[in-house]
Amino acid sequence: MSTPLLEIDNLQVDFRLPTGTVSAVRGVSFSIHEGETMALVGESGSGKSVTSTALMRLLPEMTHISGSARLGEQELLKISPRQMRRVRGDEMSMIFQEPMTSLNPLHRIGRQIAEVLERHRGMTGQKAQQRVLELLRQVGIPEPERRVRSYPHELSGGQRQRVMIAIALACEPKLLIADEPTTALDVTVQAQILALLKDLQQRYGMAILFITHDLTLVRHFAERVCVMRHGEIVESGDTATVFERPQHDYTRMLLDAEPSGTKAAVDTQAPMLLEASDIRVRFPIRKRLFGRSEYFEAVRGITLNIRRGQTVGIVGESGSGKSTLGRALLRLLESQGSITFDNTDITHLDKSAMRPLRSRMQVVFQDPFGSLSPRQTVGEIISEGLRVHYPELGRREREARIIEALQEVSLDPAMRRRYPHEFSGGQRQRIAIARALVLKPRFLLLDEPTSALDRSVQMTVIRLLREIQRRHDLTYLFISHDLAVVRALSDTVLVMKEGQVVEHGTSETIFTRPRETYTKTLLKAAFMSSEHAA
Known part of the structure; x- marks a missing residue:
């Protein structure tokens, strides 16, 4: 067996806080060989990202790191900061989870790629410009001569991630750390990014440390896998063996956490709760003093009927018009057409x-941390709707409703005096659901409510939504790009592309007998067929 490119031995990371020491990584050991892809998997808080940032020496000063991390002949934990700056970007590089926060919003993307070349290769002027264009072509950015002058906000999510890959590969590193590089992306873009990484890996012969909580991706992308929990590696081995014969209970739990089951069909005689005809939404993109203004049509003539107790799933890539349609149906956006609720x-x-009517139609948003006020307690957040819609309620009656709503979502009512930052992602999403339920609505718009959650947490939220729907005869409009979750929750599915419905049918029909090429492409990408994983 050849000498490993990266060898980690007994890595320990402790955060020294005013309240005491927290051990985030405890005795982690693993190795990666040249050209190999190894996945580090686990739920949020398991220590995956802390491990990678420790290797890059990017943790704050109050952190104590011990053990060994050797890249070739270099001990990464002991070399000087100046030596480490040379290693970063030159010999090892990292793709971060959220490119919009990693890229500088004030600099054009060409300048940000060129900065790496100047610092590590001494390239300037025309030579650097040529290399920047070459990198943009390699990562599949269309029209690189034009895009090189774009700012990050002018690119799509997939394009921004491709720019991050270009920056990471600018100096052809031996090791690439990819920390959740596809989490926020559509399934088709996700498949493209993984295929791109595989292609570039073969071209450069580099090793990849792939960090994720999505085991579906690991199954098709990595040769070996290490499973982390509470800062420790609880299981490791080649990917096929770990997936087919998992030894640890935690690994089995992660593998079993894939959304499953189907929703019972709604009675075809159930009354219509929402009827929408020829819905169109357009946004001005250029206003002129004289002559006609220019508009972008985000939703193009969609007709939709939803029966009481039904769950209609809407799927499609970013920009397909899913969320715009949902907001238009609730009259949160101006639209043309007719809507009966x-x-x-x-x-x-x-x-x-x-x-x-607002108390009867509520929304649960994608990011609970962004939609919950950080300055209010949970009780204040949940009671806000009661104060608006039921001002006649006394303090005790409001308190009773808040306690009932928290119990509905399986949260301890004593938590109502705490603030959102004191909760996990799954708990915050339960609070967001409680805020909607406290008004006893008939209709819930669920806009990507599980996309930011680990698979195991997703399963608990899915079970919760199913139970609440059954208990209160609720009607859901469920918007997501996660087709596994849509399949588990919906009895009818609309597939959207460029503002139009390209396919519509029962969940069973859409997922087992899709007609349209676009739907088939989404399904292949979502469930990682061998074609997309190659």
């Missing part, structure tokens, strides 16, 4: 006329 024509109702 609970036997009331709401097409032309103004804000004051819509307010009495």
